[in-house]
Amino acid sequence: MMRLEPRTAPSPLLIYGAPVLAAVISLVLAAIPLLAAGVNVFQAYGVMISGALGSQFALTEVVARATPLILTGLAAAIAFRAKLFNIGAEGQLYIGALAAVAIGSGRFDGPAPLMILGICIAGAVAGALMMLGPTVLKVKLGADEVVTTLLLNFIVALFVQMMIEGPMKDPMSMGWPQSEPILDSATLPKLIDKTRVHAGLIIAILAAIGTEILMRRTVPGFRIRAVGASPAAARFAGMSVTKTMLLVGALSGAFAGLAGVGEVAGLKGYLTNDLSPGYGYAGIVVAMLAGLSPIGVIAAAFFVAAVFVGADSMSRAMTVSSYIANLIVALGLLSVLLSGVLTRYRIRWSLPARGRAS
Amino acid sequence: MASVFDILLTVSFWAAAVRIATPLIFGVLGALLCEKSGVLNLGIEGIMTVGAMSGWLAVYAGADLWTGVVVAAFMGALFGLLLSFFTVTLGLSQHVSGLGVTMLATSAAYFTYRVILPNVDTPPRIVPFQPLDIPVLSSIPFLGPVLFQQTALTLLAFVLVGVLAWFLAKTPLGLAVRAVGENPSAVEAQGLNVLWLRTGAVVAGSAIMAIGGAFLTMSAFDAFFFEMVAGRGWICIALTVFASWKPGKALFAAILFGAFDAFQVRLQQVVGAFLPSQIFLMIPYILSIVALVVWSRRASYPKALMIPYVRGQR
Numbered sequence: 001m002m003r004l005e006p007r008t009a010p011s012p013l014l015i016y017g018a019p020v021l022a023a024v025i026s027l028v029l030a031a032i033p034l035l036a037a038g039v040n041v042f043q044a045y046g047v048m049i050s051g052a053l054g055s056q057f058a059l060t061e062v063v064a065r066a067t068p069l070i071l072t073g074l075a076a077a078i079a080f081r082a083k084l085f086n087i088g089a090e091g092q093l094y095i096g097a098l099a100a101v102a103i104g105s106g107r108f109d110g111p112a113p114l115m116i117l118g119i120c121i122a123g124a125v126a127g128a129l130m131m132l133g134p135t136v137l138k139v140k141l142g143a144d145e146v147v148t149t150l151l152l153n154f155i156v157a158l159f160v161q162m163m164i165e166g167p168m169k170d171p172m173s174m175g176w177p178q179s180e181p182i183l184d185s186a187t188l189p190k191l192i193d194k195t196r197v198h199a200g201l202i203i204a205i206l207a208a209i210g211t212e213i214l215m216r217r218t219v220p221g222f223r224i225r226a227v228g229a230s231p232a233a234a235r236f237a238g239m240s241v242t243k244t245m246l247l248v249g250a251l252s253g254a255f256a257g258l259a260g261v262g263e264v265a266g267l268k269g270y271l272t273n274d275l276s277p278g279y280g281y282a283g284i285v286v287a288m289l290a291g292l293s294p295i296g297v298i299a300a301a302f303f304v305a306a307v308f309v310g311a312d313s314m315s316r317a318m319t320v321s322s323y324i325a326n327l328i329v330a331l332g333l334l335s336v337l338l339s340g341v342l343t344r345y346r347i348r349w350s351l352p353a354r355g356r357a358s
Numbered sequence: 359m360a361s362v363f364d365i366l367l368t369v370s371f372w373a374a375a376v377r378i379a380t381p382l383i384f385g386v387l388g389a390l391l392c393e394k395s396g397v398l399n400l401g402i403e404g405i406m407t408v409g410a411m412s413g414w415l416a417v418y419a420g421a422d423l424w425t426g427v428v429v430a431a432f433m434g435a436l437f438g439l440l441l442s443f444f445t446v447t448l449g450l451s452q453h454v455s456g457l458g459v460t461m462l463a464t465s466a467a468y469f470t471y472r473v474i475l476p477n478v479d480t481p482p483r484i485v486p487f488q489p490l491d492i493p494v495l496s497s498i499p500f501l502g503p504v505l506f507q508q509t510a511l512t513l514l515a516f517v518l519v520g521v522l523a524w525f526l527a528k529t530p531l532g533l534a535v536r537a538v539g540e541n542p543s544a545v546e547a548q549g550l551n552v553l554w555l556r557t558g559a560v561v562a563g564s565a566i567m568a569i570g571g572a573f574l575t576m577s578a579f580d581a582f583f584f585e586m587v588a589g590r591g592w593i594c595i596a597l598t599v600f601a602s603w604k605p606g607k608a609l610f611a612a613i614l615f616g617a618f619d620a621f622q623v624r625l626q627q628v629v630g631a632f633l634p635s636q637i638f639l640m641i642p643y644i645l646s647i648v649a650l651v652v653w654s655r656r657a658s659y660p661k662a663l664m665i666p667y668v669r670g671q672r
Contacts, residue, residue: 004448033466033469033470033473036473037469037473080454085453085454087457137647137651137654141651141654141655142654142655142657143647143650143651143654144595144599144650144654146400146453146457147592147595147596147646147647147650148647148650148651150403150589150592151589151592151593151596151643151646151647152643152647153589154588154589154640154643155640155643155644158636158639158640158643159636159640161636162634162636162637165634165636166634281457281461284454284457285461288454319476320473321468321469321472321473321476323465323468323469323472324469326461326464326465326468326469327462327465327466327469329461329465330458330461330462330464330465330466331462333454333457333458333461333462334440334444334455334458334459334462337444337448337450337451337454337455337458338444338448340450341448341450
């Protein structure tokens with residue numbers, strides 16, 4: 001029989017080692033589908049590592065992919081801390097991008113700092129509003145936010161499709177469903193020339209540091225942690241659970257919205273319906289790998305970005321489906337849950353007592 | 359506008375509603391079985407995807423249709439077992455574990471499909487289940503064509519509604535499953551094993567969900583497409599609340615939903631020239647949210663839903 005016995009004080013090594021262990025477990029498990037696909041696993045991982053870290057181009061690509069993942073990771077981390085399960089970051093990302101395009105593609109023009117500030121605010125507000133809906137439905141009516149945010153992702157995808165095929169379609173796009181391009185004045189500057197690394201990275205890192213300070217050093221941050229630990233106790237201590245939840249929902253949605261702003265105004269330049277290859281969902285994995293720590297999200301986002309970039313080049317080199325990246329990321333989420341168990345409990349093995357079938 | 363509502367009286371409209379409802383009937387029955395035992399199965403979206411892919415693949419590889427259904431159910435059960443290991447055995451977050459299983463199951467299905475068929479532009483087809491012609495029943499006016507000139511899987515769904523209702527209400531095991539979702543300590547005090555009961559319910563529920571997915575590739579369509587499940591799993595979770603965890607009401611909820619969806623398709627044909635098609639496609643998702651919100655308030659959730667059971671702990 002296997003028994004789980006709580007550890008009284010997990011060592012720092014266990015706490016910080018757990019995400020690393022999870023990463024290793026997920027890569028080891030991912031060897032199974034690779035083997036099944038008839039691929040030389042060692043060669044595949046070699047290609048994957050050099051594809052993610054082996055060249056300057058690869059490294060900048062990892063940084064570019066990590067940028068939205070930091071923000072969607074923060075969106076999940078802060079919400080999950082308060083036990084508000086926002087799975088709608090994908091939709092909030094698209095709504096943020098749509099708002100950025102609405103402001104930044106010609107309706108207004110002005111000096112660059114003002115325009116960039118404008119699209120960032122628009123994207124953040126749009127994302128926040130998108131998440132406030134499910135948050136209100138949860139705290140006021142008890143509707144499970146997981147289901148509402150997931151369903152909203154589909155609604156937003158259709159809405160974006162409708163806008164870029166209709167009112168916001170670029171007349172110069174030769175019929176392709178895409179929005180008008182973001183003006184030069186609203187485009188996020190590149191941090192490194194001739195790469196895809198843009199100023200969104202600075203926004204993302206500042207957001208992570210700001211969230212860390214908020215959670216550790218401020219009263220609202222304390223309330224968020226308290227509500228997450230025990231809503232009943234928080235309420236008993238005189239805190240407004242509703243207000244705290246609304247704050248968390250707004251911040252979470254705003255981060256995801258900002259991720260969309262960065263993608264559309266820093267990278268792509270216009271909105272299409274394939275702006276995000278699932279950054280919203282991958283953000284959940286990032287947050288869990290980071291143990292819901294805002295600063296940890298940065299490191300976890302770089303890891304997940306490296307997996308995406310590495311798996312992409314591996315799938316090209318070994319002609320194996322690029323869904324391998326999604327598989328590894330999904331395995332990462334389950335592995336981090338498992339390694340969390342190992343840090344919180346020790347496993348005791350004992351023989352089942354005879355005659356007492358359990 | 360009169361013509362739009364005349365649609366509601368036609369046989370073909372209601373036949374379509376039942377057809378659209380079929381995967382949802384399986385999905386809601388599976389979800390409610392899991393939830394009755396105290397486990398929210400958010401693996402449903404991925405499990406339906408796995409069911410759709412594996413059932414179709416088995417038939418494509420030469421198996422007969424019913425073997426395909428069994429393969430789909432078995433694969434669904436496997437992922438259900440994985441979910442129950444995380445949520446029941448280890449007692450981890452049902453939200454996060456469920457999403458993890460959905461992500462894993464979905465990407466595993468897509469990966470497998472691409473490994474077996476690396477470069478196909480048009481998805482290969484199979485010969486799917488054909489509509490039945492049952493001697494007496496199918497010739498009943500109106501109800502015959504609506505309910506009985508469907509494929510065998512739709513009839514299986516109807517039968518399953520009755521079986522599950524009987525199982526939960528009348529059998530000792532069904533009572534134990536219900537009790538374990540309300541008060542697991544009391545069940546343990548009766549000398550029953552809470553973990554085994556919950557694991558069994560999740561595995562069986564997942565197998566049922568996977569058949570719902572298989573309906574898509576083996577009856578509604580004849581091929582597998584990426585993203586073809588399209589949120590049906592999440593819709594089922596919402597409909598389970600709407601159906602108050604009762605199999606009979608689940609059937610009603612799914613058919614009502616199917617009717618709205620079928621109506622949306624026909625409305626699109628009538629007024630589609632004036633409104634973008636996406637407006638109509640949004641309707642099912644919006645309806646699901648509305649159904650969830652309106653019924654969440656008065657819903658009597660299984661009391662131990664989402665509460666992991668640890669032996670000897672209160």
